[in-house]
Structure formats: structure tokens, C-alpha cells
Amino acid sequence: MAPDLAVQLGDLRLRSPLIAASGTVGSVWEWADVADVSVFGAAVAKSVAPEEWPGRPQPRVAPTGTGMLNGIGIQNPGIAAWVEKMRPAIPMLDVPVWGSAVAGDPEGFAIVAKQLVEAGVTAVELNLSCPNLEEGHLFSFSDSASAAVVSAARGAVNVPIGAKLSPNTPEIVEVADACLQAGADFLVLTNTAFGFGLDPETSRPLLSGGVGGYSGPGLKPISLRCVYEVAQALPDAKIVGCGGISSGRDVVEYLMAGASAVEIGTVLLAEPEAGKRISRELDDELSRLGADSVSDIIRSVESW
Numbered sequence: 001m002a003p004d005l006a007v008q009l010g011d012l013r014l015r016s017p018l019i020a021a022s023g024t025v026g027s028v029w030e031w032a033d034v035a036d037v038s039v040f041g042a043a044v045a046k047s048v049a050p051e052e053w054p055g056r057p058q059p060r061v062a063p064t065g066t067g068m069l070n071g072i073g074i075q076n077p078g079i080a081a082w083v084e085k086m087r088p089a090i091p092m093l094d095v096p097v098w099g100s101a102v103a104g105d106p107e108g109f110a111i112v113a114k115q116l117v118e119a120g121v122t123a124v125e126l127n128l129s130c131p132n133l134e135e136g137h138l139f140s141f142s143d144s145a146s147a148a149v150v151s152a153a154r155g156a157v158n159v160p161i162g163a164k165l166s167p168n169t170p171e172i173v174e175v176a177d178a179c180l181q182a183g184a185d186f187l188v189l190t191n192t193a194f195g196f197g198l199d200p201e202t203s204r205p206l207l208s209g210g211v212g213g214y215s216g217p218g219l220k221p222i223s224l225r226c227v228y229e230v231a232q233a234l235p236d237a238k239i240v241g242c243g244g245i246s247s248g249r250d251v252v253e254y255l256m257a258g259a260s261a262v263e264i265g266t267v268l269l270a271e272p273e274a275g276k277r278i279s280r281e282l283d284d285e286l287s288r289l290g291a292d293s294v295s296d297i298i299r300s301v302e303s304w
């Protein structure tokens with residue numbers, strides 16, 4: 001019998017631990033046109049802000065050996081336009097859609113979260129890897145700034161909320177704990193890491209913004225470290241692992257380290273149907289390990 005892939009993430013029941021990561025599947029419906037979304041437990045739409053953000057000038061993405069850099073600047077149409085387009089689309093999709101909120105202050109996050117829910121999303125991620133307008137650095141670099149965003153969003157919506165943190169967060173366990181105390185239902189670990197590349201032929205950075213976000217296989221040990229450390233320190237934390245996953249074996253590593261589900265991003269850009277392959281590979285890995293279900297291996301990492 002094939003292993004049971006369903007997982008529980010707090011109050012959310014997911015038919016599969018695989019989730020499509022924000023920013024790599026557009027607003028989900030575009031991607032659903034070219035990929036079989038039924039193998040996913042959920043798909044997260046691109047982050048959206050209270051008002052339209054134009055994003056950074058080109059070039060905004062670049063390959064860099066293993067993985068890629070992006071410096072899109074979270075281009076998005078603003079929540080009002082997003083809701084107009086997505087409200088009719090969400091019920092037509094064969095996958096639960098999660099929203100992702102981004103803003104410069106806690107009130108902005110709350111406004112976006114509320115409207116995402118009105119558009120029909122099942123859960124809301126708070127993209128805390130964006131600059132806090134008051135302090136100038138990423139929300140997730142500060143436990144108090146992160147907690148302020150989570151509690152503002154918590155007061156605005158009743159659906160499950162996930163706090164998505166940067167792997168560059170200096171004290172990730174403290175920030176994760178503060179998010180959970182403030183009412184986050186789960187953590188998403190992690191977003192992209194700061195990265196930089198240049199082209200020796202032009203002497204210019206690969207991205208117009210210089211420093212950008214690094215994603216893909218090279219990110220895996222960094223994000224996996226975040227999952228492992230947070231899971232070890234916070235035994236009740238519900239975690240979605242994310243960073244560099246491109247195979248069923250990668251998924252198993254995240255689950256064992258402490259994640260209850262995982263997000264896959266960059267691999268979908270090169271291989272839109274990667275979810276089907278990774279799902280098959282996960283099945284094989286679980287059978288090989290003698291596990292009847294995904295739940296059997298979550299947080300099963302042993303110490304030496």
C-alpha cells in the first residue's frame with residue numbers, strides 16, 4: 001500500500017506535505033494551467049501589499065551556479081486589484097490557495113490579511129523578510145517587530161497564520177518564539193538568503209538592486225539548520241520547511257529535522273511539474289524507510 005501523505009499542520013489538514021512557495025507560482029491560476037496541482041497540499045500566491053508596488057528595474061533574476069538570485073522587489077498589483085482577480089479564481093482551483101501579505105508596518109499587514117481572507121484563501125503567510133519602514137531592517141530581524149505584525153494580523157483574521165522568516169535572522173529561535181506567542185499558528189522556515197553576484201565582463205552586479213535573495217539547492221543546509229534549531233528549541237512549534245528542496249529525499253530531511261510540511265519554489269521555475277516527481281520520490285523514500293505515513297517521520301531526527 002502506498003504511504004499516507006496527508007499531514008496535519010495545526011488545524012490545517014493537508015492532503016500532501018508539498019506546498020508551492022510564494023513568488024514561484026504567480027497567483028496560482030497561471031501555474032495551474034501548466035502543472036498538475038492536485039499533488040500539492042496548498043499553493044501560496046505571490047506576496048501582495050496594501051498598495052501596488054512596481055518592483056525593481058531589470059535585471060531582477062539571474063542564475064548563479066547552483067541556484068539563483070532574485071531581486072524582484074515584490075512587484076504586486078496591491079490588494080484591491082488582487083482580490084478582484086482572485087476571488088472568482090480561487091474556488092475554481094484544484095488546490096487550496098494560501099495568501100501572502102507584505103507591508104511596511106503592522107497595520108498594512110493586517111489590512112492585506114483581512115482582504116486575502118475575503119478573497120477566499122485558506123491560510124495567510126506573513127512575509128516578514130521585508131523591510132520594516134520604521135526600523136529600516138527586515139521585520140524578522142527583531143522579535144518585537146515580528147510579534148507586532150503577527151498580533152495585528154491575528155486581530156484581523158480567523159484563518160491559520162504562518163510567519164515566514166529570513167534565514168539571515170540573527171536569533172531565529174527567539175523570533176520564532178515571539179511569533180508563536182503573538183498568535184502565529186505555524187512558521188515558514190525560510191525565505192531566500194541574502195546573496196550577491198557580478199558579471200566580470202560588464203563589472204556590474206547581476207541584479208539591478210545589487211544584493212538580492214538566493215534560492216535553490218545551495219540554500220538547503222542553511223534553511224534546514226533553521227528548521228532543526230527551532231524544532232529542537234520549541235517542541236510544539238508547527239513548521240513548514242522551505243529552501244532548496246528538489247527531491248523526495250530533500251523532503252524527508254526537512255520532515256525528520258522538524259517540519260510538518262515543506263514548500264518548494266525555485267525547482268518549479270525550471271520544472272513546473274516537479275511536484276509530481278517529488279511526490280513520487282517521497283512515496284518511494286517512505287516505503288524504503290518502512291514508514292506507513294509522512295507523520296511517522298516528522299521530528300524523528302536522533303542525536304549522536
Ligand SMILES: Cc1cc2nc3c(=O)[nH]c(=O)nc-3n(C[C@H](O)[C@H](O)[C@H](O)COP(=O)(O)O)c2cc1C
Pocket residue numbers: 021022023024046047061070072074100127164190191192214215216217219242243244245263264265266267
Ligand atoms: C523569483 C522568486 C520570487 C519570490 N517571491 C516571494 C514572495 O513574493 N514572497 C515570499 O514570501 N517569498 C518569495 N520567494 C521566496 C520563496 O517563496 C522561497 O521561500 C525561497 O525561494 C526558498 O525556496 P526554494 O529554494 O525552494 O526556492 C521568491 C523566490 C523566488 C525565486
